[in-house]
Amino acid sequence: MTAVVLASGSPSRRKILAGSGITAHVLVPEVDEAAVAAAHPRASVVELAALLAEAKGRAVIDRILGGADEIPGADDTAVLFASDSILELTGRPVGKPHTAEATRRVWEEMGGRSAALHTGHYVARLDRTGTGGRWELAAAVSEPATAVIHTARPTPEELDAYIATTEPFEVAGALTIDGYGGAFVTGIEGDHHTVIGLSLPVLRRLVTDLGVFWPSLWDIRR
Incomplete structure (x- = not known):
C-alpha cells in the first residue's frame, strides 16, 4: 500500500476516497483563503480554486516536513491530496456562504x-529518506476540474426549509448534491465527484x- 493523506476536513471528500477503497489520514490545513x-x-x-488547493496542500506538507505532523504506518511513499471548490456564477466566485442570509x-x-x-486538485508525492526516516517532498502536480450544474428553482417554502438544515452554509456555492440539496440539482455536465x-x-x-x-492506494485489508 501507499499511504494517503487528505489535506481537508471535508467529510464529503473523505467519503469519496473511502468509497473508492482508499483510507486517508486526515490533516486539516490552516489557510487564510481571503489572503x-x-x-x-x-x-x-478556476485559477483561484487551483491556487487555494495548492496553498492547503503546501500548508500540510510544511507541517509534515517540519515534524509537526506524522503520517502513520510503515510505508516509504505517501501521496497527499488537497483541493478547493468554488462555484462560478455570472463570472464571479461564490464560496461558502456561512450564513442564512x-x-x-x-x-x-x-x-x-x-x-x-x-x-482545484493538488497532489504531492512524499518519500521517506534513508536518514532518520524523515519525509521529503519528491514532486507535486495540480489540475483543476469543472462541472456545470443545472438547478431547479426552490419554492420560497423549500428554500426556507433548506436553509433551516444549515447544510449549505459551509459548502461551496451553498450547494450539495449528496445531501438535502440534491433534490434541487436537475443535471450535471462533467464528473459528479467534482461537485x-x-x-x-x-x-x-x-x-x-x-x-x-x-x-496501491486501495486499502485491501478492509
Missing part, C-alpha cells in the same frame, strides 16, 4: 439557472504522473 485571493486579484475563478442570496440568483463548479469535492479520474491521472500505481 490567498487578495494576493492574486487577477486570478480567474448569504445562502438565500445565492439561491435567489442561482435557482433555475446553470453554474460552473470548479475544483462533491474531488474528481477521482483527475486524482488517478495525477497520481500516475507522479509514478505511483493507483491501486
Whole structure:
C-alpha cells in the first residue's frame, strides 16, 4: 500500500476516497483563503480554486516536513491530496456562504439557472529518506476540474426549509448534491465527484504522473 493523506476536513471528500477503497489520514490545513485571493486579484475563478488547493496542500506538507505532523504506518511513499471548490456564477466566485442570509442570496440568483463548479486538485508525492526516516517532498502536480450544474428553482417554502438544515452554509456555492440539496440539482455536465469535492479520474491521472500505481492506494485489508 501507499499511504494517503487528505489535506481537508471535508467529510464529503473523505467519503469519496473511502468509497473508492482508499483510507486517508486526515490533516486539516490552516489557510487564510481571503489572503490567498487578495494576493492574486487577477486570478480567474478556476485559477483561484487551483491556487487555494495548492496553498492547503503546501500548508500540510510544511507541517509534515517540519515534524509537526506524522503520517502513520510503515510505508516509504505517501501521496497527499488537497483541493478547493468554488462555484462560478455570472463570472464571479461564490464560496461558502456561512450564513442564512448569504445562502438565500445565492439561491435567489442561482435557482433555475446553470453554474460552473470548479475544483482545484493538488497532489504531492512524499518519500521517506534513508536518514532518520524523515519525509521529503519528491514532486507535486495540480489540475483543476469543472462541472456545470443545472438547478431547479426552490419554492420560497423549500428554500426556507433548506436553509433551516444549515447544510449549505459551509459548502461551496451553498450547494450539495449528496445531501438535502440534491433534490434541487436537475443535471450535471462533467464528473459528479467534482461537485462533491474531488474528481477521482483527475486524482488517478495525477497520481500516475507522479509514478505511483493507483491501486496501491486501495486499502485491501478492509
